[in-house]
Amino acid sequence: MLSGFYTIASGLMTQQKKLETEGNNVVNSQTPGYRTQRVTATPFEQELYTRFENGNTENIGYASPATIVKNLTTRFNADNIKTTDRSMDVAIDGNGYFTIAGSDGKKYITRNGGFDVDDEGYLELPDCGRVLGTDKQPIKVGDTNFTVLSGGTVLTSAGQQAGTIMLTTPADDAELTQYSNGLFGAPANAPTGAAGGSVTLRQKALESSNVDLNREVSMLMEAQSALKSCSSALQIYDQINQKAASQIASV
Incomplete structure (x- = not known):
């Protein structure tokens, strides 16, 4: 049952990082020479296999589906x-x-x-x-x-x-x-x-900075919506666990 918390928490952390990064892009849209940054996320299970594989293809087990922030990439295309x-x-x-x-x-x-x-x-x-x-x-x-x-x-x-x-x-x-x-x-x-x-x-x-303000605002709203969805999912999952615990205990 606890695996679901890890999945939702990974979504919260990833969307929070996206929110911070895209918000920073918006703030710096008028900063001369500023370069847009993007969050690159990766599945945690895939990351786990990549780190421990080292040429060994033996199955090392399964993790709960989750994503983590791999790095920040910067777009270096020049602007006007x-x-x-x-x-x-x-x-x-x-x-x-x-x-x-x-x-x-x-x-x-x-x-x-x-x-x-x-x-x-x-x-x-x-x-x-x-x-x-x-x-x-x-x-x-x-x-x-x-x-x-x-x-x-x-x-x-x-x-x-x-x-x-x-x-x-x-x-x-x-x-x-x-x-x-x-x-x-x-x-x-x-x-x-x-x-x-x-x-x-x-x-x-x-x-000028190479920030496309219209695109950044749209992505910022998308990240806010995703973060809100993860927060709601966390509350629902917690309620399900509470009910499961109380009903099982009453049986």
């Missing part, structure tokens, strides 16, 4: 670049990511080019960290009247070269961990360099 007329906004037209030296000492990559200038005159991504140049040092622009050329060279308001924005290009099959503000963990040994060839930088422009 929109003109903002804000001089500190920079968009990447092509492949690659800006490289950020985080305030926590770690390095991140992002397609979010909504930059600003900190109190010391360095180009930064607000609340994240400073933008790195091809010399792997933060770029000091002095004030907000800087210019970014298509190849990534940054000129100060006085016309002096402040540095060249570094772009990191992870492999297509690289597993990137996504954080807030459209940040991803910088992969080790990923190629870095300046824009060039088919990749250019565009000042006074930002890349």
